[in-house]
Amino acid sequence: MLPCAAVNAFKSHLAAVADYPYSKHDARVKLDQNESPEDFPPALKARALERIASLSWNRYPELHAEDVRAAVARHEGWPEEGVVVSPGSNLLVLALAEAAASVIDTSPAFPYYKGAAVASGTPYRSVPLGPAFALPIDGLLAALDAAPGVLFVPNPHGPTGRLFDSADLERLAARARDRDALLVVDEAYHAFAGSDARPLARANPNVAILRTFSKSWCLGGIRAGYLLAAPRVAAVTRALLPPFCIPAHTGAILLTALEAPGYVEPLVARIRAERDRLLGELAKHPEWKAWPSASNFILVRTPDAGAAHARLLAAGILVRRQDHYPGLEGCIRLSVGTRAENDALLAAAFVR
Numbered sequence: 001m002l003p004c005a006a007v008n009a010f011k012s013h014l015a016a017v018a019d020y021p022y023s024k025h026d027a028r029v030k031l032d033q034n035e036s037p038e039d040f041p042p043a044l045k046a047r048a049l050e051r052i053a054s055l056s057w058n059r060y061p062e063l064h065a066e067d068v069r070a071a072v073a074r075h076e077g078w079p080e081e082g083v084v085v086s087p088g089s090n091l092l093v094l095a096l097a098e099a100a101a102s103v104i105d106t107s108p109a110f111p112y113y114k115g116a117a118v119a120s121g122t123p124y125r126s127v128p129l130g131p132a133f134a135l136p137i138d139g140l141l142a143a144l145d146a147a148p149g150v151l152f153v154p155n156p157h158g159p160t161g162r163l164f165d166s167a168d169l170e171r172l173a174a175r176a177r178d179r180d181a182l183l184v185v186d187e188a189y190h191a192f193a194g195s196d197a198r199p200l201a202r203a204n205p206n207v208a209i210l211r212t213f214s215k216s217w218c219l220g221g222i223r224a225g226y227l228l229a230a231p232r233v234a235a236v237t238r239a240l241l242p243p244f245c246i247p248a249h250t251g252a253i254l255l256t257a258l259e260a261p262g263y264v265e266p267l268v269a270r271i272r273a274e275r276d277r278l279l280g281e282l283a284k285h286p287e288w289k290a291w292p293s294a295s296n297f298i299l300v301r302t303p304d305a306g307a308a309h310a311r312l313l314a315a316g317i318l319v320r321r322q323d324h325y326p327g328l329e330g331c332i333r334l335s336v337g338t339r340a341e342n343d344a345l346l347a348a349a350f351v352r
């Protein structure tokens with residue numbers, strides 16, 4: 001890029017800011033973003049569209065999506081004051097990183113924790129995962145002792161798929177409370193594991209939970225997620241989001257989903273069954289090593305991530321390279337697709 005003096009108008013830490021690591025490719029079988037392979041159910045889509053048509057598009061939506069907030073609170077059994085709805089849980093990551101005295105995460109981890117810390121100029125530290133991607137509990141406790149801040153732990157973990165012990169999360173939560181820190185458990189994938197950090201967060205105001213409509217709810221294109229937190233934590237986070245930031249049409253779609261959430265569980269059961277079938281088949285691969293997964297994706301070590309990605313893409317299958325992460329040399333990540341998509345993946349993976 002050419003030098004441009006206009007960037008001198010920006011804060012100097014933004015010299016280090018980088019765009020989110022994603023490159024777009026077209027492919028018949030899309031297994032690169034851990035989306036639901038099935039669309040939002042057609043009957044619900046029709047209901048949401050009717051609802052959108054009946055709105056007055058000239059009017060602003062609610063200040064903080066109060067109607068959606070109330071529906072999320074009911075769905076999750078969480079006090080309404082502790083719920084924050086945002087256009088994607090990533091925006092909540094950014095708000096929390098802006099609010100944070102410092103950001104701590106694991107390495108590797110979902111890249112936007114660091115991205116949000118860098119964008120907001122917040123000091124950032126990361127602690128490497130242990131053997132077999134174990135939670136580095138001693139390192140994280142030491143990091144919380146060294147300086148309070150916001151600790152992001154995805155559970156199940158992205159990009160490894162590992163589910164951490166609740167006893168370990170309890171230890172982190174207790175230390176967060178002792179040190180005036182905040183443990184944020186990112187439960188983007190909890191439905192696929194059957195895990196639930198709400199009991200921990202109910203018992204400890206220094207724990208907050210991020211959840212999203214992007215994965216198990218089949219609504220990745222709609223951009224919505226939410227925070228479950230103590231009321232004061234929620235109030236600060238909400239204040240860092242722009243006013244009226246949930247569009248009226250988004251609200252209509254979310255309310256429709258929250259009124260009929262019964263479609264999620266059978267979808268999750270199909271994904272879990274397909275995940276376990278894929279893991280069973282991939283275990284027979286002569287060169288690839290798939291790690292166990294509690295999520296809707298599988299991390300695979302290959303001899304050469306670039307070659308594996310290119311070979312699958314040539315067969316019409318798009319996966320995500322993960323070999324830019326320290327410790328994930330040779331790795332690719334496969335989202336679990338429909339049965340037919342997974343069959344296509346397996347056929348391409350086993351071609352020699």
Ligand SMILES: *Cc1c(COP(=O)(O)O)cnc(C)c1O
Binds near residue numbers: 088091186214
């Ligand atoms: C997919 C994902 C999310 C979801 O982000 P949205 O902005 O809600 O789409 C959050 N955290 C992790 C770790 C994810 O993989």
